[in-house]
Amino acid sequence: MKRVKIFLIIITIIINGQLAFAIDNGFDYALFKKIEANLMCTDGCGMYLKACSNNTAEEMRKLIKKLLIEGKSEKDIYAYMINIYGEEVMAAPPVSSSFNILAWVTPFLGLLAGALIIYIALDKWVFNKRAKKEPDIEIDEITKAEFDPLLDEEIKKHF
Known part of the structure; x- marks a missing residue:
């Protein structure tokens, strides 16, 4: 019986931890993942930001989280990233430019x-x-x- 209680406590802690990670200071985690998938890492590795794990990618992720917490929209974040890194930060070219x-x-x-x-x-x-x-x-x-x-x-x- 004691093992069952310990098991339930561990499961509860894990579930609460995942919920806290998903909420993470009030930003939309699904939108974060979408933005992350549409950007490229800018250190020259040529990888999607989603797949890259170097320091530059981590800094870019922190910046995206910060902007999401500030309440910026997806388009605002893309515009901000393009302003900083140039159009090569986008994984696909924007359709607006012929x-x-x-x-x-x-x-x-x-x-x-x-x-x-x-x-x-x-x-x-x-x-x-x-x-x-x-x-x-x-x-x-x-x-x-x-x-x-x-x-x-x-x-x-x-x-």
């Missing part, structure tokens, strides 16, 4: 254009030559008449 959209779409358009050029070149050089290939020498009726007796002779020799 240059960013163009920068993301252009490589795919380039690949499609290259594939189309290769297909047209192959079609012109390889596939059409096979379809249009004609015999080099045309056999007319006179030539055929000359070779028919020779062909009959050869057939008689071997059969």
Whole structure:
């Protein structure tokens, strides 16, 4: 019975600790996680802030928590982070800028254009030559008449 009580006390402490961590001075933990997933670490490691565990990432997380506690909205936090670190802090480019959209779409358009050029070149050089290939020498009726007796002779020799 004593073990059950100890077990229940431990479970209660764990649950209360998780609730306290989720509330953590009144900021929205789900929003924190969303913001963290949309930002990149700025120390040059190239990792998402969510996955990075170095000092720079920890400082960025503290800054996000501080801004959330102050009551800043998600857009305000993104704007603040872009103001400090530049647009490269965002994991995906903002849709508001047409240059960013163009920068993301252009490589795919380039690949499609290259594939189309290769297909047209192959079609012109390889596939059409096979379809249009004609015999080099045309056999007319006179030539055929000359070779028919020779062909009959050869057939008689071997059969």
